[in-house]
Amino acid sequence: MPDILILIIILAVFFDISNGWNDSANAIATVVSTKVLSPLTAVTLAAVMNIVGAFLTTAVAKTIGKDIVDPKAITDAVVMAALASAFLWNTVMTLVGLPVSASHALVGGIIGAAAAHGGTSILNTAGIMKIFTSLLVSPFLGILIGYAFMKLILNLFGNHAPGTVNKYFGRLQIISSALMAFGHGSNDAQKVMGIITMALLSKGVIHTLDVPMWVVFTAASAMGLGTFFGGWKVIKTIGVKMLKLEPVHGFAAETSSTLIILGASTLGLPVSTTHVISTAILGVGATKRLSAVRWGIAGKIVMAWILTLPVCIAIAWWLLRLFSRWM
Secondary structure: OOHHHHHHHHHHHHHHHHHHHHHHHHHHHHHHHOOOOOHHHHHHHHHHHHHHHOOOOOHHHHHHHHOOEOHHHOOHHHHHHHHHHHHHHHHHHHHHOOOOOHHHHHHHHHHHHHHHHHOHHHEOHHHHHHHHHHHHHHHHHHHHHHHHHHHHHHHHHOOOOHHHHHHHHHHHHHHHHHHHHHHHHHHHHHHHHHHHHHHHHHOOOOOOOOOOHHHHHHHHHHHHHHHHHOOHHHHHHHHHHOOOOOHHHHHHHHHHHHHHHHHHHHHOOOOOHHHHHHHHHHHHHHOOOHHHOOHHHHHHHHHHHHHHHHHHHHHHHHHHHHHHHHO
């Protein structure tokens, strides 16, 4: 295997670790903030389920590998610039405690680097629009389904004592947290699988977009490792600062998010698990009262989401110019 391809795989692994590091909050923020599980137990469970979920399907990997740009139209420098820009953004945002979409970061990186290399004509406009549609629609589904599911729970169990409700939903939240981590692995780990497979195809190492099993294992392991590190500042932002959660709220948010993410993974659509769980929490919180949500914190999160795509496009564009001088 060429040295440059090995470097690309290493960069992809680092990106996947940063993805799991930031996104660990998606699976465990609620279960930690409600004190249903200890932080160590929660990250261990999430890491294992992330790895298991990555083996569910490779449909999302194929979408990332072919629907943004033709693998044969890109260079090693394009792939490296895309991965490096997404990795830098994920890392900075994790350190400041803001959840961001690794999907937006990676897609933006690919678009920026590919456009800098060959112009916008080499981009697959139809494929990009399909990806953006799923990325944009999923947060709204998070709010709606989170709100509706929490309302259903309140209608069914609202007459019971809060302590009793939270006792039983605390146990159920262990299951919902594990399923959320499984869903996260089924969607997010595949994005790096798609990038590595795209690089292998462009170098002629493989001849179809079928994802090799060693690529699945590598991406799954990197995602699990990043999750195990735990982005604790991000976990605090989602699980504590944005809304005071109880086990029943955590269960509703995680279950709603899991349904959306697994549905998207089955259809081969990349979604932002960060956006989905955050908006599901907002939907669940809105059933209490709108003032229960700390909208100032939510506003900072949304601003980070808005900036992710253009910033990663710009960083990847600049990195491509830089890498092209060396390669």
